[in-house]
Amino acid sequence: MLKIDNLHAFYGKSHVLHGVNLSIAPGEIVALLGRNGSGRSTTVKAIMGLVDGSGSVSWRDREILGKHAYEIAHMGIGYVPENRDIFPSLTVHQNLMLGEKRGAKKPRWSFDDMYGMFPRLKERQHTEAGVLSGGEQQMLTLCRTLMGDPDLIMIDEPTEGLAPKIVELVAEYLRELKRRGISVLLVEQKLTIALEVSQRCLVMGHGRIVFEGTPESLKADAYVRKEWLEV
Numbered sequence: 001m002l003k004i005d006n007l008h009a010f011y012g013k014s015h016v017l018h019g020v021n022l023s024i025a026p027g028e029i030v031a032l033l034g035r036n037g038s039g040r041s042t043t044v045k046a047i048m049g050l051v052d053g054s055g056s057v058s059w060r061d062r063e064i065l066g067k068h069a070y071e072i073a074h075m076g077i078g079y080v081p082e083n084r085d086i087f088p089s090l091t092v093h094q095n096l097m098l099g100e101k102r103g104a105k106k107p108r109w110s111f112d113d114m115y116g117m118f119p120r121l122k123e124r125q126h127t128e129a130g131v132l133s134g135g136e137q138q139m140l141t142l143c144r145t146l147m148g149d150p151d152l153i154m155i156d157e158p159t160e161g162l163a164p165k166i167v168e169l170v171a172e173y174l175r176e177l178k179r180r181g182i183s184v185l186l187v188e189q190k191l192t193i194a195l196e197v198s199q200r201c202l203v204m205g206h207g208r209i210v211f212e213g214t215p216e217s218l219k220a221d222a223y224v225r226k227e228w229l230e231v
Helices: 040-047 069-074 092-099 113-119 119-123 134-146 166-180 191-197 214-221 223-231
Strands: 002-011 014-024 029-033 052-059 075-079 154-158 184-187 201-203 208-213
Touching: 002 040, 014 029, 014 040, 014 052, 014 208, 029 040, 029 113, 029 119, 029 166, 040 052, 040 154, 040 184, 069 075, 075 134, 092 113, 092 134, 113 119, 113 134, 113 166, 119 134, 134 154, 134 166, 166 191, 184 191, 191 214, 201 214, 201 223, 208 214, 208 223, 214 223
Parallel strands: 029 184, 029 201, 075 154, 154 184
Antiparallel strands: 002 014, 002 052, 201 208
């Protein structure tokens, strides 16, 4: 479904990614792990067309590297950025409406689905998004991306800075994606959640993939965890 070969990415003259290779199959959840600065966020931004890159990013056998972010989104890739990017002056419901994909094909997700997963959003649906708590804004961003009916959703640090109760809600959201067969590339620092929901784990270090394996094999590899994950 998604295949990346020898991906290099740059911020100006700064060379951040050094030949990243990864793939994601239909319905697969892949966790992209690593310390801050390892290149995880840059990888998803390069896939989404938000960072200059070279190499190959293939989506359903079509090259997408160099395309605009809106073109990539229309092709079925959703992106939840770490900074959330809600529209603060619009209500919760209006934010969800902006994410809604309309066309001949009936979407897999509805407003009722979103409000069912996160009842707090239903309670706040007429509230301006700018006054929501950080956890509520994260819920909203996750749901707004799903309203676009993506086949692959890339989620960057969805539990960063959230209270344990909200973290569990986000984990349940990820489980629901897994149940519905949505492919996910999950950038996450909380190993517990990443190991629970993913079928495969990739660890990044210095702009490269330094480990690839199952959650079980990562749990068993003390060297990789100490060298590339533990602070």
